[in-house]
Amino acid sequence: MRKELNIHEWSRKEHFNFFSKFSEPFYGITAKIDCSTAYKKSKENGYSFFMYYLHKSLKAANNITAFKYRIEGDKVYEYDVINASPTINRSNGTFGFSYLDYHEDFNTFCDLAAPRIEEVKNSKSLMPALSGENVIHFSSLPWIDFTSLSHARHYDFPDSCPKISFGKMTTVDGIQKMPVSVHVHHGLADGLHVGQFFEKLQELMDFDD
Template structure:
């Protein structure tokens, strides 16, 4: 364990009671009988968010990561993992693992920051991590990621209408989010977002709710200026 690993708190989790869980049958079906992941790509309105970012001077990427992390941490289906004997469990808190790009080598590094519900606190920590690891050439300069992370990546050079990852394991239950380049359309700034998740963990309803709640955070950006950076 490295010094940077020790900066993260020891993760806590709880076991799901399969006898009382409403999705117990759904979990078993998509875990054992028909294991599959699926992805949904949507276009989100980031007009208000981009304007708020310009006024406050915060990093747009970090603001997006905080918003994603906030919604993910509000719903158990996006904090699931497999414990001993492959029983489903839920992390108490999950943290974002995200990519930073090295322009010189044209490679990326995977780093992470501890989630904090206070945006200003999270922004400071994430920005420090990004600045310190930006020139790294290793894929995981901070060492192995903690177990309780979900993945975020960004393609700021590309505006896409569909995106899919072929994950070669049925044990990865946490969501993977990919952000694209925002472009102007009429009076709006629109950004593509791809959300991929294991069907054993979440159904279309859950992803739809996630997208709706994320758009609400993007529309009401008072959290960006609640405390000046």
């Protein structure tokens, strides 16, 4: 479900109109998160660490209203639920895009995701059978401890979906950290909102069950 925002009464009206005219309205921020607790819990319970931090990231995004805004035509909508469209690596060195429904419960999320992930792994297609505007584009680069990241974009395509990428986990002084890159449309979200996302993600990685 979604609801249309009244742009004329929206507190972000001027910000939206200003940044939406840019040829590149997206900006990105990269920060490291402490994943020591989350990684330990994943291994103790036999969880896929990728699925674990993907779920926590999606859960955090669904807690930030700005991450649920989407531009469609000349209108802005707020979606009730945001799902995931992560890249899935294949054994032949390629990848495919997938579409995974969000569920607040981690085990249910994994159960729903498993057949779709297998479908992508066994397919040669790049694009998923299902998609929609109410997604976040996720990617994982577990080979690189990056400090910044950019995305290939078609500037003529009207995109407003956030893009979140995860890098290589490293251990320094007993603390396991991982870089996370977040790109958002500046007409919909400011640095404040990205900061709120990182705070929520760290909270979930540390304490969430």
